[in-house]
Amino acid sequence: GAGVSQTPSNKVTEKGKYVELRCDPISGHTALYWYRQSLGQGPEFLIYFQGTGAADDSGLPNDRFFAVRPEGSVSTLKIQRTERGDSAVYLCASSSGTGGYTFGSGTRLTVV
């Protein structure tokens, strides 16, 4: 596609539930990043994929968070046993490696 697509745009879930957030990067971009942006702060790095593999998952806050990119294109960020502190905008970006990163519109996650 022409840009990075993230779905859903908004997700409200109850504390303790499981959620999946999807990112469809720009076609041909091998690098894919997940960031999290809390109110009043800059984005915080979560995980980076190069192709199908997670090259760096050091930003994932704990083992409730997991991400996959099985075919090197679409990625899914999975959060188990959600907590209110997980509420944030989750951003996905992709890059061809030669320039800036293109960000999706984000998924606003609200845990109630």
Added chain:
Amino acid sequence: AQSVSQHNHHVILSEAASLELGCNYSYGGTVNLFWYVQYPGQHLQLLLKYFSGDPLVKGIKGFEAEFIKSKFSFNLRKPSVQWSDTAEYFCAVKGDSNYQLIWGAGTKLIIKP
């Protein structure tokens, strides 16, 4: 550890005023530098970037930024702002030995009509 500092969290200007938003970073090696803008309700968009070459970089919408290596700075400027420039502006840095973007906390810019 790398860090990025944006000096002002909130800036309020009148239309036609000149703008300068400060950005300083800490990293000893070669860096790639970015300014992103986030308009209300919209996603992050790239304003401009610096990889190498001329340290004065021109971006979209009349914005420019100057990389001053000795000061570890990459300040964003615009000679005459418009009401439509109301947004949040983020400075980000990527060191040459890694791939993460390290972000500043952002500056909220409000332009009074």
